[in-house]
Every structure is written in structure tokens, then in C-alpha cells.
Amino acid sequence: MRDFQKSHKLDHVSYDVRGPVLDYADKMKLNGEKILQLNTGNPPAFGFQAPDEVIRDLVRNAVDSEGYSDSKGIFSARKAIMQYCQLKGIKGVDIDDVYTGNGVSELIVMAMQGLLDDGDEMLIPMPDYPLWTAAVSLAGARPVHYVCDEGANWYPDIDDIKSKITPNTKGIVIINPNNPTGILYPKPVLEEIAKLALEHDLIIFSDEIYDRLVMDGQEHVSIASVASPEQFVVTMSGLSKSHLIPGFRVGWMVLSGDKSHVKGYIEGLNMLASMRLCSNVLAQSVVQTSLGGIQRVDKLLQPGGRIYEQREFITEAINSIPGISAVKPNAAFYIFPKIDREMYQIDDDEQFVLDFLKQEKILLVHGRGFNWKEPDHFRIVYLPRVEELAEIHDKMERFLRQYRR
Structure with a gap:
């Protein structure tokens, strides 16, 4: 019988947030x-709960969400x-420029597959969110x-960006606020x-x-x-983190700016959106409520709020360890400490976090x-x-x- 292997398209693909x-x-x-x-930013696993009005909307819309929606999403969500884009100062966005997705992850893959050919290049921050x-x-670029x-x-090095632009460069990705550093640009x-x-x-791509x-x-x-x-500009966002509902998979992608020279690309995006029929219709029903009114998460981010106080504590705690330093994050819920390898004998950071897992039962x-x-950094959620x-x-x-020199 034939021996079936994974596609060669996956040869250079990894996602170590959920890896070896x-x-x-x-197994443990x-x-x-x-x-x-602590490998993923999964708020419900740590006792955070979605706002009551979001859950109430979900329940009340269940019966009316049984069928497919428009491939870009339901009207109320896209509106x-x-x-929301208007509030953010993003001009010229029409309802047809909005695509809902099963999380931003799906839309990232769609955006790259719709644009890139073999030999193309895309500028991506280092460190990046590995997807x-x-x-x-995976798109062949x-x-x-x-x-x-x-x-x-942790701000992008503009000179380094300039040095890496070639005739094959199609675009540039920014992650703002950044994951894994937690820095706002x-x-x-x-x-x-x-x-x-x-x-x-x-x-x-933002x-x-x-x-x-x-x-x-x-x-x-x-x-x-x-x-x-x-x-x-292609802007991506969603409700997974801000409304503590990552399992709902509510994301969106917005196209803005001059579209006259990207008509072919947009045609490709529309094709890919149609091929997956639509994103989860029931989850889309909570977008309108979530983006309107007071955001409950705001209280968590202010002095005395849980996320704020945890950020304060972890920053001070990490920097108090000899040979470990970290830039204080000002967004999200990640910190990206650096290990002084002159003080510690660490040559393989993956082995380092694996050993930490085995000994202390904590997954980083x-x-x-x-x-x-x-091999001198790790991320803590x-x-x-x-x-x-x-x-x-x-x-x-x-x-x-045990790693001290």
C-alpha cells in the first residue's frame, strides 16, 4: 500500500502555540x-465570563440563526x-467592505490565499503571531x-523593514497591539x-x-x-478577546482605501468567502450588541481591575528574577520575557519550556x-x-x- 505523507505545502508551516x-x-x-x-489567551479558562447581554442575545437569536447568511455576514453585524470603523476614523468603509469570519484566524488564511502566488513575499513582524x-x-509565498x-x-524597526522590501514584496503585516509582546504602537x-x-x-494587513x-x-x-x-488596507479584529468569547469564533475583516487597483484581489476574497458559505450565523448575532454601549472589559483594564493588576504584578515579578527582563506590556494579556544567556545555560528555548512543563506543570x-x-525569550499569558x-x-x-552558569 502507498505511504501517505503530509502535503509538502506544510513543510515550512508551524504553529507552536499548539505544538509539540x-x-x-x-499526555501528562x-x-x-x-x-x-498558559500557551493561549483563553479568558474563560481563568474565570472570565462574557457579558450577560451577549449571552442573552445569543439565546434569543438561536431560532432565527438556523440557515446560511450572506457569505460576508448578516446585515446587522456588518452594519x-x-x-465601529467610523468611530475608529477609518474612512470610506461601506457595508460591502466588511467580511465576518469564524475568528480572525480564518480570515488571515483567506486573505493570504487570495493574494499570494509562489515566489511572492510578505513582510511579517518578528516576533509575530505564528499563524x-x-x-x-501555506499560500506558497x-x-x-x-x-x-x-x-x-518592541516597536518595528523602520530601517530593517526598508532593507527587506524587494520587487516580490506584496504587503506588510502589523500586529497592533502586538502578540506576543503586548505592546501598543x-x-x-x-x-x-x-x-x-x-x-x-x-x-x-493590520x-x-x-x-x-x-x-x-x-x-x-x-x-x-x-x-x-x-x-x-485590510484591517482585522473580533470579539474573542475583548468580550471574552474566543469559543464563539467572531471575527471580521474590513477593506478600506483605494480599491481601484485591487479589484482582482477582492474578486478572489469574494470567491473564498463564498466557498466556505458563511461564518457562524448565531455568533454573528452578538456583534451589534457587543460593539454598542459600555464595554464591560474596560473596568478590567483600569487600576484596581483584574487584568490591570495582574499586568502590574507579573511585570514586577518577572523583572525581579535575576537574569530575566521584560518590557512592560500596555495592551492585551501577554508578556514576553528575555533570558540572559550569559547567566543561564540555555541553548534550546523549546527544550527549556518543555523541561519547565515537566518539572513545574506549567505550559508556556x-x-x-x-x-x-x-532561543532567549518565552511568552507568559x-x-x-x-x-x-x-x-x-x-x-x-x-x-x-539549575541553568545558572
């Missing part, structure tokens, strides 16, 4: 061991997203990683990226899933709001899982309560002693 280390954690759980999973790199590779500078608050940085994209005729999870009185600015009207993700270049974060700190400090 998670596979080992699952089957043996009855309790694992603290609410269009109006972007995977989606580009080459992901080209530009540096986000840890010494400059200020307006001047976004303006520089937009200007560079305009000069080189690049499509901008992943803004954490745009409503911002702390310290700062305000998220969408790059589509500062881009030139001549530019074409290694830095190279986010396409970081060196700081959704557990402060008491549990304190235990994680103690375990990490104790664990690291």
Missing part, C-alpha cells in the same frame, strides 16, 4: 497530572462593524520577518509604516484583535485611519514559536489571578537555578 510541547502536556493530563495552560507566517507559507526592537519598546510609528507602504505600493484591550489611558489608533486615501510557549530569531502568578514566579525562579 502542548502534545506532551496532553491523560496520566492525571494537572497542567496550568455595526462599519459604524501569519504559517498562512503565508515566502514570509520575510522584519525586526521589532526590544530596546525600543503609537501614531508616529504607524504613520512611518504607512508612508513606507505607500512608497513601495504595498498592501497593509491585525487589531486586541484594540479594545489597552491600558494606562492610552488609545489604540488603527493604521487605516492614518494611511493615505490612495492606499489599500518558547520565543522561537513566535518566529523570534534567538498573565490571565491567572495574582495569587497564582505569584506561584508561577516562585517556580520559575527556582527552576532557573
Whole structure:
């Protein structure tokens, strides 16, 4: 009989947020061991609950959500997203420019498959959310990683971006607020990226899933709001994080700017959207309620709020460990610490997090899982309560002693 192997399209595709280390954690759980999973930002697993009005809408719309919707989504959801874009200062968005998706993940894959051919290149931040790199590779193109500078608050290095643009570059991806660093990009940085994209005729893809999870009185600015009207921008967001409902898989993609030179691409997006028929209709029914009125998550992000206080604690705790440092995040719920490898003998960051899992029963993700270049970082999801974060700190400090040079 023939030996069937995975497609060669997957040769350069990885997603270590749910990779080999998670596979080992699952085996540990089957043996009855309790694992603290900090590999994904999954709020309900840590006691966060969706707003009551969101659940109420879901229940009341169940009967009317049995059939397919328009491939781009139901009218009320797309209208609410269009109006949200207006509040964000994104101009020229019509209801036909809005696509709903089964989470942003589905739309990332769709956006890359609709655009890229073999030999094309896409600029992606380093570190990145690894689905972007995977989606580009799966589409047959080459992901080209530009540096986000840890010494400059993890902001994108504009000179590095410039140096990596070639005639094959189709677009540039930004993740703002960033995952895994938890950093919000200020307006001047976004303006520089937009200007560079305009000069080189690049499509901008902006992943803004954490745009409503911002702390310290700062305000998220969408790059589509500062881009030139001549530019074409694809903006992605959703409710998974801000409304604590990742299992509902509610995401959207918005096209803005000059569409005259991307008609073929839009035709491809429409084809791909139609091929999957539509996104989950019942989940779409909560978009209008979620984007209107007071956002309950706001209280969690202010002093005294749970996410804010956990951010404060984990930042101080991590930086108190000798040889470990981290830039303070100001959005989302991730921190991306750096290991001083002159102090600690660590050559394989994946093995490091695997050993930590085996010894302390805590699941993290290694830095190279986010396409970081060196084995000297790891990501912590700081959704557990402060008491549990304190235990994680103690375990990490104790664990690291065995690696001291």
C-alpha cells in the first residue's frame, strides 16, 4: 500500500502555540497530572465570563440563526462593524467592505490565499503571531520577518523593514497591539509604516484583535485611519478577546482605501468567502450588541481591575528574577520575557519550556514559536489571578537555578 505523507505545502508551516510541547502536556493530563495552560489567551479558562447581554442575545437569536447568511455576514453585524470603523476614523468603509469570519484566524488564511502566488513575499513582524507566517507559507509565498526592537519598546524597526522590501514584496503585516509582546504602537510609528507602504505600493494587513484591550489611558489608533486615501488596507479584529468569547469564533475583516487597483484581489476574497458559505450565523448575532454601549472589559483594564493588576504584578515579578527582563506590556494579556544567556545555560528555548512543563506543570510557549530569531525569550499569558502568578514566579525562579552558569 502507498505511504501517505503530509502535503509538502506544510513543510515550512508551524504553529507552536499548539505544538509539540502542548502534545506532551496532553499526555501528562491523560496520566492525571494537572497542567496550568498558559500557551493561549483563553479568558474563560481563568474565570472570565462574557457579558450577560451577549449571552442573552445569543439565546434569543438561536431560532432565527438556523440557515446560511450572506457569505460576508448578516446585515446587522456588518452594519455595526462599519459604524465601529467610523468611530475608529477609518474612512470610506461601506457595508460591502466588511467580511465576518469564524475568528480572525480564518480570515488571515483567506486573505493570504487570495493574494499570494509562489515566489511572492510578505513582510511579517518578528516576533509575530505564528499563524501569519504559517498562512503565508501555506499560500506558497515566502514570509520575510522584519525586526521589532526590544530596546525600543518592541516597536518595528523602520530601517530593517526598508532593507527587506524587494520587487516580490506584496504587503506588510502589523500586529497592533502586538502578540506576543503586548505592546501598543503609537501614531508616529504607524504613520512611518504607512508612508513606507505607500512608497513601495504595498498592501497593509493590520491585525487589531486586541484594540479594545489597552491600558494606562492610552488609545489604540488603527493604521487605516492614518494611511493615505490612495492606499489599500485590510484591517482585522473580533470579539474573542475583548468580550471574552474566543469559543464563539467572531471575527471580521474590513477593506478600506483605494480599491481601484485591487479589484482582482477582492474578486478572489469574494470567491473564498463564498466557498466556505458563511461564518457562524448565531455568533454573528452578538456583534451589534457587543460593539454598542459600555464595554464591560474596560473596568478590567483600569487600576484596581483584574487584568490591570495582574499586568502590574507579573511585570514586577518577572523583572525581579535575576537574569530575566521584560518590557512592560500596555495592551492585551501577554508578556514576553528575555533570558540572559550569559547567566543561564540555555541553548534550546523549546527544550527549556518543555523541561519547565515537566518539572513545574506549567505550559508556556518558547520565543522561537513566535518566529523570534534567538532561543532567549518565552511568552507568559498573565490571565491567572495574582495569587497564582505569584506561584508561577516562585517556580520559575527556582527552576532557573539549575541553568545558572
